[in-house]
Amino acid sequence: MKRTITETLDAAVRNIFPGEAVLPPVFLEKPRNKDHGDYATNIAMTLASQLKKNPREIAAMIIDQLGKDGAVFKNVGIAGPGFINMSLSDEYWRNMLIDINKRGKAYGQGALGRGETVNIEFVSANPTGPLHVGHGRGAAVGDALARVMAAAGYSVTREYYVNDAGSQIRNLGISVNYRIREAKDPGLVKEVEFPESGYHGEYIKEVAAKLIADSGNGPLISEIMGLSHEDCLDPGHELTSKTGDLAQSLLLGRISDTLKDFGGINFDIWSSEQGLHAEGKVGDTIEEFRNKGLIYDKDGASWFRSSDFGDEKDRVVVKDDGTLTYLAADIAYHKEKLEKKYDHIIDVWGADHHGYIPRVRGAIEAMGFDPEKFKVLLVQMVSLTREGKPVVMSKRSGNFVTLKEVVDEVGSDAARYFFLMRRYDSHFEFDLDLAKKATSDNPVFYVQYMHARICSIIRNAAEEGIEPPAPEDVALELLREKEELEIIKILVSFPEIVEGSASAMEPHRIAFFLQDLAIAFHSYYNKTRVLVDDLRLSKARLYLVCAAKIIVSNALGLLGVKAPEKM
């Protein structure tokens, strides 16, 4: 819709000023004030400075050109310093309903992405514990962005990078081994403190119990019981990494389950850090950097010259004990993603990792890839409130609220909607009480209720023998209420919202769109009956609400929130 008008204007401008090589792009906006029409452009003003002419004069010329295309426009005028305000005819708007009803689920999908490939990596939480609410926000944002970009015509791959290697997994092994020994024989660990740097959460005990149950007191458990205290706390011990691996895959399974229950989040690729090491990809990358002179040795360690690429200092990739840092693996990981020829690579990270961006981007640049292809979305922190008071979370004591707890408490729909109704880069206060409310205070219910109400109308109509009509069977001109045209205009803007949301990578725009639509609908519903004595009018209105149902359902789908038929 918007594009059609933009092109029309562009053509008009080119017609009038054929000699000018460089014409500014036509910029169309929706005026805040409805009196200013459906669309407005400042093109005459931007042209004015370039052509050294009066903007109102230019505007008049453009309008004159547009006048020849009378079918679309109802009203075109000059306003203020040189804005051109345009209104489309009611008939034009009403006819858009046919398009919506015909295309159904596909309405809103666009070609902005032109099939370009996008890799979105999100969550990627370490498999050393359950997901917390912060991960939940990242999960909702990443998944919704994937849906929005797919709708906008990108070919999207969802990826989870599993940090299943390194000292954290050995640390996990130590923690679990301790709990296994404690569970089997409390006297055995009485003399030994649980390691300060270990994982203190209660879930470690659950993992221990599960491993004991799975093994049926088999050889692994007896071996663990037979360890000396020193071996048990030794990160290098064989049993430490063995238990660590088992615990890690168990915890990753739980993470995956939690995400499935959180609006059905699935990943196309689960990348393994361990795998990168095993296939020698990390070593190869280090080698490549060394050959290119991007790495130097100092103090027994190897340093990547990230400061040459905008980082504030150089970073160690090989420690003086010969082991590799997380960054080393991460460089290899991003190299792999870039070599797969994705057109865009998007990483969704917690905002606490922002300091990490320059070194990764630096590495990407150093490898000769276009750093523009790489975008990081920093999802800001989440704080929880209950009864108006903050819920204290401390990772230290293992006393943090998990995503599963929140989803169990408020439901997946509310949790997802709440995470997605704010910009991802603003600090977010999650009101648990509000999320549970079943009233209009709660935005997610408000929007879902719109869908349920429409379904109810359709059911009632069916009982009276009125089925949703075919386009040729509808007298659209009967839709004369101003609320009806307002709703249509909102519905028609949906594809633009999807495009904007995708190109700005801002899924929250979908939530705001839904809010606006629901307000318009509920207001209309309260004022105007759909099913009236006049059958033709009933059908026309039914046709309208069917279109509205399609749009709510499609938009909710982009957020991964259900559109219930009954509430």
Place this chain on the structure above:
RNA sequence: GCGCCUGUAGCUCAGUUGGAUAGAGCAACUGCCUUCUAAGCAGUAAGUCGCAUGUUCGAAUCAUGCCAGGCGCACCA
């Protein structure tokens, strides 16, 4: 100390990439159910866009400097 994010109505937040008179939702107050779901609607009230300069026809939006809050500044992951 350095870097990143944030600062808009009492509260939680939008603001279409620089446009016209800054908008929603809560909370507060006033009304509306013999009518398709009141999980709803209509109305009232609410602002020094953190502060200060600058850029230009035009700034909540861009630049610089302050102020406040959050988060980072490892041979941890």
